[in-house]
Amino acid sequence: MGITGMIYMVTIVFSLIVLLLSSSAARYDYFQFTQQYQLAACNSKPIPCKDPPDKLFTVHGLWPSDSNGHDPVNCSKSTVDAQKLGNLTTQLEIIWPNVYNRTDHISFWDKQWNKHGTCGHPTIMNDIHYFQTVIKMYITQKQNVSKILSRAKIEPEGKPRKQVDIVNAIRKGTNDKEPKLKCQKNNQVTELVEVTLCSNRNLTGFINCPRHIPNGSRYSCPTKNILY
Structure with missing residues (x-):
């Protein structure tokens, strides 16, 4: 094989690798916007929270997801620069705190x-x-689970x-x-720990959450007696 042929083969192989990597990174068809109820999240941890939790649902994460269960993760490595976040930091500390260690939000x-x-x-x-997208969803688009429940007269009264x-x-x-609920039993009572709202791939509209926590799982919610 001549030099030209080798260059051609290398180009083809490189193109295939790029194609495979890009298709893998893009393998999602909806987003999960998951929020955790601070009191229950703290109760579910063996190590107590350092600061008193608030009676609020705050952001756990925004997750690109696959309806077949093969959710993509760790598609590239980059470090969030706290300086670059600028004035977003104040809003993020309120809506997306590290509940387990409020002195270190950035690592979360x-x-x-x-x-x-x-x-x-x-x-x-x-x-x-x-981060801008999460702030917009939680505040501007009113996807705050605490407020959604409050509008239906369901308050965090235990x-x-x-x-x-x-x-x-x-x-x-x-x-x-349809949302997705996550519960956990603590001290003989079952608490509502997380609520997930699902949106389409473009984050332009809600969808029914495709995958629920199966019955029998330690995180499944019973039909009644869910503490909130």
């Missing part, structure tokens, strides 16, 4: 960006756009709730689309 954001956000191209353009009441309340705030 960095982990979420690297594990999930890097896989959101082309909908998510870069790390700053990732009362036992029916699963259907929680789901119906959230459906009213998401164009009648």
Whole structure:
């Protein structure tokens, strides 16, 4: 094989590698916007939270997801620069705190960006756009689960709730689309730990969450007596 032929073969192989990598990184068809209830999240950890948690649902993460269960993760490696976040930091500390260590929010954001956000191209353009998008969803687009539940008169009073009441309340705030719930038993009571709202690949509209936590899982929610 001559030099020209070798160059041609190398070019073909390189192109195939790039194609495979790009298709792998883009293998998602919807987004999960997951929020955690701070009190329950703290109760589910063996190490107590350093600061008193608030009675609020705050962001856990925005995750590009695949309806078949093969969610992409760690699509590239980059470090979130706290300086580059600028005035976004104040909003992020409120809506997206590191509940387990409020002295180190940046490591939580960095982990979420690297594990999930890097896989959101082309909908998510870069790390700053990732955080701007979450702020927009939580505040501007009113996808704050605490407020959605409050509008349905479901307040964080530590009362036992029916699963259907929680789901119906959230459906009213998401164009009648089905959320995903995560619960966990602590000290003989089952608490609502997380609520996930699902959106299409372009983040332009809600969809029914494709994959629910299966019955029998330690994170599945019972039909009644869910503490919130």
